[in-house]
Amino acid sequence: MTELLGTILPYITTILLFASIYAVFALGLNLEWGFTGLINFGHVAFFAIGAYTTVLLNISGCPLIISVIAGVALAGFFGFLLGIPTLRLREDYLAIVTIGFSEVLRSILLNEEWLTRGPFGVHGFDRPFHDVIPYQHYNTFLLILFVAILVLVYFALERLIQSPWGRVLKSIREDEAVPSALGKNVFSYKLQSLIIGSAIAGLAGAMLAFYITYINPCTFKPIETFHAWIIVILGGTASNKGTIVGAIILWAFFSGTKFIDRIVPVPFESHQMGAFRMIVVGLLLMLLMMYKPEGIFGTKEELALSD
Amino acid sequence: MKAVDGCSIDIESGTVVGLIGPNGAGKTTMFNLISGFERGSGEIMFKGNRTDNLPPFKIARCGMVRTFQIPRALTKMSVLENLMLAPTMQRGERIWNVCLRRKKVLEQEQAIKEKSMGILEFFEIDNLKDEYAGALSGGQKKLLEMARAIAIDPSMMLLDEPFAGVNPTLSRKISGHIDELRESGMTFLIIEHDIPAVTKISDWIVVMNEGRVMAEGEPEEIKRRKDVLDVYLGGEG
Ligand SMILES: Nc1ncnc2c1ncn2[C@@H]1O[C@H](COP(=O)(O)OP(=O)(O)OP(=O)(O)O)[C@@H](O)[C@H]1O
Ligand SMILES: [Mg+2]
Numbered sequence: 001m002t003e004l005l006g007t008i009l010p011y012i013t014t015i016l017l018f019a020s021i022y023a024v025f026a027l028g029l030n031l032e033w034g035f036t037g038l039i040n041f042g043h044v045a046f047f048a049i050g051a052y053t054t055v056l057l058n059i060s061g062c063p064l065i066i067s068v069i070a071g072v073a074l075a076g077f078f079g080f081l082l083g084i085p086t087l088r089l090r091e092d093y094l095a096i097v098t099i100g101f102s103e104v105l106r107s108i109l110l111n112e113e114w115l116t117r118g119p120f121g122v123h124g125f126d127r128p129f130h131d132v133i134p135y136q137h138y139n140t141f142l143l144i145l146f147v148a149i150l151v152l153v154y155f156a157l158e159r160l161i162q163s164p165w166g167r168v169l170k171s172i173r174e175d176e177a178v179p180s181a182l183g184k185n186v187f188s189y190k191l192q193s194l195i196i197g198s199a200i201a202g203l204a205g206a207m208l209a210f211y212i213t214y215i216n217p218c219t220f221k222p223i224e225t226f227h228a229w230i231i232v233i234l235g236g237t238a239s240n241k242g243t244i245v246g247a248i249i250l251w252a253f254f255s256g257t258k259f260i261d262r263i264v265p266v267p268f269e270s271h272q273m274g275a276f277r278m279i280v281v282g283l284l285l286m287l288l289m290m291y292k293p294e295g296i297f298g299t300k301e302e303l304a305l306s307d
Numbered sequence: 308m309k310a311v312d313g314c315s316i317d318i319e320s321g322t323v324v325g326l327i328g329p330n331g332a333g334k335t336t337m338f339n340l341i342s343g344f345e346r347g348s349g350e351i352m353f354k355g356n357r358t359d360n361l362p363p364f365k366i367a368r369c370g371m372v373r374t375f376q377i378p379r380a381l382t383k384m385s386v387l388e389n390l391m392l393a394p395t396m397q398r399g400e401r402i403w404n405v406c407l408r409r410k411k412v413l414e415q416e417q418a419i420k421e422k423s424m425g426i427l428e429f430f431e432i433d434n435l436k437d438e439y440a441g442a443l444s445g446g447q448k449k450l451l452e453m454a455r456a457i458a459i460d461p462s463m464m465l466l467d468e469p470f471a472g473v474n475p476t477l478s479r480k481i482s483g484h485i486d487e488l489r490e491s492g493m494t495f496l497i498i499e500h501d502i503p504a505v506t507k508i509s510d511w512i513v514v515m516n517e518g519r520v521m522a523e524g525e526p527e528e529i530k531r532r533k534d535v536l537d538v539y540l541g542g543e544g
Contacts, residue, residue, distance in 0.1 A: 159405065160402065160405060163399045163405040163412065164391070164392075164397045164399030164400045164405075164412070164416065164419075165399060165400050165401065165402055165405050167384075167388060167391065167392050168400055170381070170383070170384055171381050171384065171392050173383075174381035174382060174383055174384060175379050175381060177344070177363075177375070177379060178379050178381055178392075178455075179364075179392065180344075180362070180363040180364050180367070181344075181363055181367055181372065181373055181375075181456075182364075182367055182372070182392060182393050182395070182455065182456075182459055183364050183365075183367035183368040183372075183395040183396075183459065184364055184395075184400070185364050186364065192402065
């Protein structure tokens with residue numbers, strides 16, 4: 001029994017670590033899309049900015065906590081920069097510009113070696129309290145830390161969403177002519193939403209770096225943006241609780257399929273497994289859209305009434 | 308062809324002006340121009356300041372609010388939330404207040420809630436406060452639209468067909484309320500096809516046709532104008 005626990009526990013810890021990182025990452029997107037209706041197809045860029053800023057500052061001698069704060073702030077600042085020219089225009093402009101930005105950023109990460117160390121990536125940076133926590137317990141510690149961060153982000157977002165500020169965001173999502181006619185500066189609220197959503201993605205980026213201890217440009221492929229969208233849609237758009245559950249489900253599924261060939265024979269090579277998993281994710285999403293389109297935690301009324 | 312061309316309207320504060328005219332005359336377009344939702348080449352003055360270069364939200368903050376002909380209910384928000392959105396300059400609309408001055412925000416939120424409930428009661432939709440606005444009937448959405456505009460305490464209201472689809476008893480009640488608000492100094496510009504209703508509450512009537520003002524005057528005078536009868540009032544006069 002203890003032996004089984006010994007093999008299963010680290011496995012569950014891994015799932016939960018990834019799930020908590022991606023839950024934070026997707027909560028940022030949920031603020032933008034779920035509550036404000038902003039279409040951000042380059043969410044991964046802010047993930048990358050947070051991660052890279054944190055580790056690059058740290059290896060050049062900056063204390064860890066300050067590096068993280070700088071990473072979060074810089075991710076938010078880039079949200080601001082991208083929002084300024086796009087958020088006054090039609091909603092698809094943000095989608096296009098964020099997609100472009102995330103690809104440009106990845107090519108900068110690859111090519112500007114003096115700054116980013118190029119394709120070889122960055123490692124050897126500090127991890128929080130790594131000198132006081134015994135090595136064999138470090139992941140457990142990290143999990144506790146990440147869950148604490150997740151809970152903090154969750155409650156902060158809930159407080160914001162349930163405030164009059166959040167009410168304005170939701171009204172923008174529904175029909176921005178209404179808040180405009182009622183004297184709300186729609187552009188400013190969209191910008192605030194994008195800045196906060198991006199900053200949260202930046203925080204998730206720092207978390208990811210701490211866990212995987214080595215980042216390179218390939219860590220931040222466009223597929224990561226897609227993962228955040230899957231999580232938000234799976235859990236139920238505009239539900240922060242749903243987003244967290246969505247992250248757990250997605251990572252349980254990913255890890256489950258990673259090792260499934262050890263339990264039951266599957267007719268794939270391991271390199272085909274990745275593609276197979278995405279096919280299954282796609283199928284599951286289609287089924288979800290057919291039978292529970294509002295997501296696991298979304299409310300049916302909210303979706304049924306959209307016109 | 309321009310939807311509105313060479314129009315000039317003067318509205319004295321504290322009066323009710325009715326804007327009538329056939330379908331497609333340019334009335335709603337006129338509202339869009341005044342409220343900043345569309346840009347034109349003319350000049351618009353409100354309380355002595357030019358507003359034609361201001362975005363809609365700034366015009367609304369000056370105290371001029373408009374309703375939409377086709378009601379724009381925020382469908383996935385509750386009726387009460389729709390109303391509580393309206394008041395301008397709420398403390399809790401600023402992030403730092405939400406984070407740092409929670410108590411003050413909650414106090415004001417409570418006051419806004421009570422006031423909103425009062426307005427919902429007036430429009431007889433208070434029993435629907437927790438429903439999603441998308442679940443309301445057409446007429447109820449119309450009422451919500453007007454209720455939301457009143458909730459921002461404007462000094463001038465532009466109402467686009469406020470009585471369309473509203474039951475007669477409630478129409479009369481709303482007319483009565485417009486009268487009261489006018490007494491307290493509020494100004495109204497009202498588009499309406501219900502001629503008896505609009506002539507009854509208006510101090511002045513403006514008639515538009517094909518993007519131009521074709522006539523204006525006191526209600527009784529307008530009802531007798533031959534040209535207005537021809538293009539618009541027809542058999543009714
Ligand atoms: N966005 C637009 N683009 C082009 N033409 C428009 C637009 N909006 C309105 N129009 C045209 O402008 C004219 C005036 O429209 P408007 O909506 O102002 O009429 P209205 O007087 O409000 O009519 P109704 O009583 O039917 O509401 C119409 O001929 C209409 O087709
Ligand atoms: Mg009209």
